[in-house]
Ligand SMILES: Nc1ncnc2c1ncn2[C@@H]1O[C@H](COP(=O)(O)OP(=O)(O)OP(=O)(O)O)[C@@H](O)[C@H]1O
């Protein structure tokens with residue numbers, strides 16, 4: 001234990017050893033926040049005897065997740081573990097949850113859903129624009145996809161977006177129709193775009209008590225790096 005904590009200053013040590021209850025750490029760039037999270041995971045496992053399986057760490061990029069895994073492994077230095085903590089990005093965590101339970105959303109999706117990246121989304125939007133007979137010079141696919149994505153992230157579905165379009169705003173009315181068709185095509189293709197991954201995972205947790213219970217039970221300790229960006 002002294003080994004684990006010896007690489008930390010006093011404030012960091014406090015952050016690592018305060019393991020129970022919610023804890024928010026605010027500190028400047030490069031001040032050692034990620035190091036704290038990494039040591040905290042190792043500390044929970046080796047000093048508080050938390051099962052690795054009960055720990056979830058969330059980061060923003062796959063690279064950060066991989067780095068964190070490597071650093072935790074190094075800190076635990078060859079200790080034989082019963083399982084590993086789950087270190088994941090928000091998106092891959094959502095994919096996991098949806099691969100397990102998306103059918104419980106009852107929106108027509110199955111567990112073998114496809115994921116559309118941004119380029120795929122733009123392609124589908126472009127086809128929708130064309131099939132609705134709009135001029136894709138005037139209604140750009142990339143821009144339209146951006147508007148749809150922004151709406152989805154603000155919690156608007158296609159109908160809610162359409163309801164907000166003002167009568168004289170032809171451009172937004174066109175976007176609304178593209179949005180609606182785009183969403184229909186995604187469901188028909190059993191496909192989720194990047195925004196859906198987050199939206200549908202949250203919806204699943206809200207909707208299904210037993211899914212919530214499952215993750216409450218499993219993830220006793222949740223650590224989020226770069227929380228300010230969530
Ligand atoms: N107590 C410490 N003693 C010596 N070096 C440290 C200490 N804490 C962190 N470092 C080093 O400082 C650098 C930055 O640490 P870290 O990446 O954890 O900071 P951060 O706050 O997460 O940074 P960012 O804001 O970029 O995410 C790393 O090289 C890390 O190993």
Ligand SMILES: [Mg+2]
Pocket residue numbers: 033034035225
């Ligand atoms: Mg960091």
